[in-house]
Amino acid sequence: MKRLLGVLLALPLSVLAAEPVATATAAAAPVASSGVAGQLTQLVFGLLLVLGLIFFLAWLLRRVQQAGPAGKGQVIELIGSRALGPRDRLMLVQVGNEQILLGLSPGSITALHVLKEPVQVPSTTEKTTPEFAQRLLDILGKDQKDKK
Numbered sequence: 001m002k003r004l005l006g007v008l009l010a011l012p013l014s015v016l017a018a019e020p021v022a023t024a025t026a027a028a029a030p031v032a033s034s035g036v037a038g039q040l041t042q043l044v045f046g047l048l049l050v051l052g053l054i055f056f057l058a059w060l061l062r063r064v065q066q067a068g069p070a071g072k073g074q075v076i077e078l079i080g081s082r083a084l085g086p087r088d089r090l091m092l093v094q095v096g097n098e099q100i101l102l103g104l105s106p107g108s109i110t111a112l113h114v115l116k117e118p119v120q121v122p123s124t125t126e127k128t129t130p131e132f133a134q135r136l137l138d139i140l141g142k143d144q145k146d147k148k
Contacts, residue, residue, distance in 0.1 A: 079121055092119065 079092040079099060089104045090112075099115040 079119065094118065 006138050075095065077094045079094050080089045080090070084090060091102045091104060093100050093102055097118070099118045100111055101113040101115065103110040103112050
């Protein structure tokens with residue numbers, strides 16, 4: 001009888017001792033999978049945060065450049081530009097009272113001609129909007145004043 005009582009008392013203790021191992025093993029599997037999912041989620045949010053920061057800084061840089069003095073205090077002013085090819089351009093630049101036609105290529109800038117009489121460029125205070133952009137703004141109900 002003592003032997004049976006000892007076995008019965010020992011049995012539940014061995015079952016209880018083995019149970020935490022089984023519970024720990026069963027609980028470890030979901031934790032591992034949720035740990036990987038958590039790490040992946042954290043990685044995606046971190047990537048989105050960095051990309052958002054890059055776009056915000058690019059937007060801020062454009063705003064700061066537009067807010068700067070437009071031509072005030074500048075000695076050299078760009079009058080006009082024309083693309084000749086994918087990498088070559090003609091540029092008309094005003095330096096003081098002289099206008100110079102420059103040829104730009106990937107490796108050099110060449111003064112092509114110094115104009116004796118400056119070219120009169122109509123000064124418009126409004127920025128011209130390409131036709132497609134203007135039509136898109138009209139469709140969306142945006143006014144040109146909202147763009148500034």
